[in-house]
Amino acid sequence: MAVEEFKPDPYIATAMNCMLWIFYGLPMVHPDSILVVTINSIGLAMELIYLSIFFLYAPNKGRAKVIGWLALEILFLGVVAACTLTLRKTHSQRSDLVGILCVIFGVLMYASPLTVMIGNGLGALSGAIQLILYACYFKSTPKDDEKNGIIEPSELQLSGSNGPARSTV
Template sequence: MNCLLWFFYGLPIVHPNSTLVLTINGIGLVIEGAYIIIFIIYAAKNTRWKMLGVLAIEAAFMAAVVAGVLVGAHTHEKRSMIVGILCVIFGSIMYASPLTIMGKVIRTKSVEYMPFFLSLVNFLNGLCWTGYALIKFDIYITIPNALGTIFGLIQLILYFYYYKSTPKKGKNVELPTVLTKNTVTSGNVSVTVDK
């Protein structure tokens, strides 16, 4: 949803001269679309139907946004403002989603559930887009990405603070025990021995 909204925001009919926003989010839509298709192919039947329901709701919401903006707002400024506000909301939600994991890190004093590289990329992504937004003076790109930079930095600080207290999992591999049975027969008596 976030990528769809940013793609719509970058279209010339909404916010002219946003080629970078349009291309990056267009590529993101293709990659995410491939991921969703693969997920739906291999998901269990119940999960597949739930995901298709969520996608239908998102498609209906996006269709309503597109129709409402194109019919109701007749200037680039109004279209940019409406779609920009939605982008700020959904972009902020995307960047804030790791906050639940950050709470778990503080409670458990372990970074086991917060991958370092995901936190690093979250921070760098927010930083790059904030820099871009400040160059272009685009408040709608600045707000969610500045929040993303702050949230990413907090994640990295938490990671380094709790990294040493995280219990290390051993790399020992426990092999399964295999029992073999030997049957010894003597006269009328049979005995089975487990080895």
């Protein structure tokens, strides 16, 4: 659901990215990363402010979607934190695991608008291929001169009535 055509999806994804980076910057995962925590805390606060404003104006279906996604993100972060802190013993192992997740989610967050651009890019590529093929085969295609009034089936136009069709030529 959208409010005035604004969708919460990128802001929900950014909130997840910020939460992961905050976890990455904690001393138990990656020591001496207070700036990572500070910057991403500000980013998370901004995303939560936006989502709360969205929440105020969204219909019930939109509110349920935001709450559901945020709950899933918090659950996912809890699972990542539990697995990282219990299964990885050194700071290097922990920061590698969480850092890889942060990079993956960061790429996904910034790549999400590409879903629109990929369709447009494929259409442009297809159009360019058609133009290139047309340019390559333009001279080799035989030209039809007027065939003495003979009407080809491709040149007929169907009428909307039950009467006979007339030529458009």
